[in-house]
Amino acid sequence: MLKINKTQVVIKRNLSDYNEEYFSVVTIGTFDGVHVGHKKIIKRLIESARANDLKATILTFFPHPRMVLQQDADLKLINTLDEKIAILEKTGLDVLVIHPFTKAFSRLSASEYVQEALVKNLNAKKVIIGYDHRFGRNRTATIKDLQVYGETYGFEVEEISAEEINEVSVSSTKIRKALAEGDIKTANEFLGYEFMLNGVITKGKGLGRQIDFPTANLYIEEKYKLIPKDGVYVVKSILDDREVFGMMNIGYNPTVNGVKKSIEIHFFDFDEDLYGKKIQIDMLTRLRNEQRFDSIDMLQQQLKKDKLNALAFINAQ
The missing domain is CATH 3.40.50.620 (HUPs)
Structure with missing residues (x-):
């Protein structure tokens, strides 16, 4: 029995x-x-x-x-x-x-x-x-x-x-469609939680640090993981046991003639070494499409605007 x-x-x-x-x-x-x-x-x-x-x-x-x-x-x-x-x-x-x-x-x-x-x-x-x-x-x-x-x-x-x-x-199909369109707000509503990306931080070219926007490059091992539409997003993560916000770019870095898609996160008020660490990125909203700028200076000015827009979104939550 x-x-x-x-x-x-x-x-x-x-x-x-x-x-x-x-x-x-x-x-x-x-x-x-x-x-x-x-x-x-x-x-x-x-x-x-x-x-x-x-x-x-x-x-x-x-x-x-x-x-x-x-x-x-x-x-x-x-x-x-x-x-x-x-x-x-x-x-x-x-x-x-x-x-x-x-x-x-x-x-x-x-x-x-x-x-x-x-x-x-x-x-x-x-x-x-x-x-x-x-x-x-x-x-x-x-x-x-x-x-x-x-x-x-x-x-x-x-x-x-x-x-x-x-x-x-x-349905999962509707959520995949929303993510493919960069519609994080709808995807998160359907999910009931923030869409997440999990990966390991790897070394990049270091360009971000040269223009005062250091980034952490996220490598995702699982090739079947859905990556949302290219663009700039507001994100958050738990780093050293505290919640840290930031902005993330998905795309090819066209301003510097990038040829390989990358996922790069600039964290606000955090500048510690993350290389080799596995972290989770929760995606909150989408700011804009990825763009090609005529100069690095123009890219830097846009990133400053992105940061202001991201902080406004975070503070409004």
């Missing part, structure tokens, strides 16, 4: 790694962005788990299925895997399973998928899922099929209706 109990949050990188002998309530999805719509579903998951003494469990996948099945190398994601894990950990769920998505996994029949993932590994007693959820080989099985499997294997299926999903009117 399986035990029904509560334990601390566990994170597993494969379904086969999860061998806890507890019943669970499960929701399934890619959860890119972990936006306000996702959080509504997760809240429902957790409330159901608490009411029925089950484990609130999320099953997600990496890489994104489109990257594997459609070989969509151009698909950029709102979150890196580490970012998504960090956000999901704060939601209050009990179990996060990140299963590797492969072509072999995609070829599991609906019956094999249900038996292996939901019944054998996750011990599902309840599955909370969207009305349009499809699964199994070629994604031919529907929520009606899942309900039939539930009757066979002893788990309940709770449907999230079209009305509930449309009520939120948020």
Whole structure:
């Protein structure tokens, strides 16, 4: 007889790694962005788990299925895997399973998928899922099929209706579009938090320091991470345990004939060595497009205006 109990949050990188002998309530999805719509579903998951003494469990996948099945190398994601894990950990769920998505996994029949993932590994007693959820080989099985499997294997299926999903009117696709257009305000509203970039500070050419605007160059290892539209943004970060604001340029530095895209941050009231450190940049708003200036002096004058505009935005918050 399986035990029904509560334990601390566990994170597993494969379904086969999860061998806890507890019943669970499960929701399934890619959860890119972990936006306000996702959080509504997760809240429902957790409330159901608490009411029925089950484990609130999320099953997600990496890489994104489109990257594997459609070989969509151009698909950029709102979150890196580490970012998504960090956000999901704060939601209050009990179990996060990140299963590797492969072509072999995609070829599991609906019956094999249900038996292996939901019944054998996750011990599902309840599955909370969207009305349009499809699964199994070629994604031919529907929520009606899942309900039939539930009757066979002893788990309940709770449907999230079209009305509930449309009520939120948020999608990862809409957020990606907003970011691609540089519309940070809309993206942040949909996300429910500031869009973030995580990376390591590397050495640049040092031009910024020569014009009194030293910058930290951010290198992001994950090539699938979505980078917003080129331009100048107001940002913040936690450096040496304190909140520091600044402005960030994404682009090619056309004034100095740059050929490689870079992400450079000028922090206000902070001039300590950050080389080699991993930091998180939270993006607050967009100031302007990247521009080419006729001289370094003109660039410097514009940067001074940008700083004034950035500080005005920060002070108005």
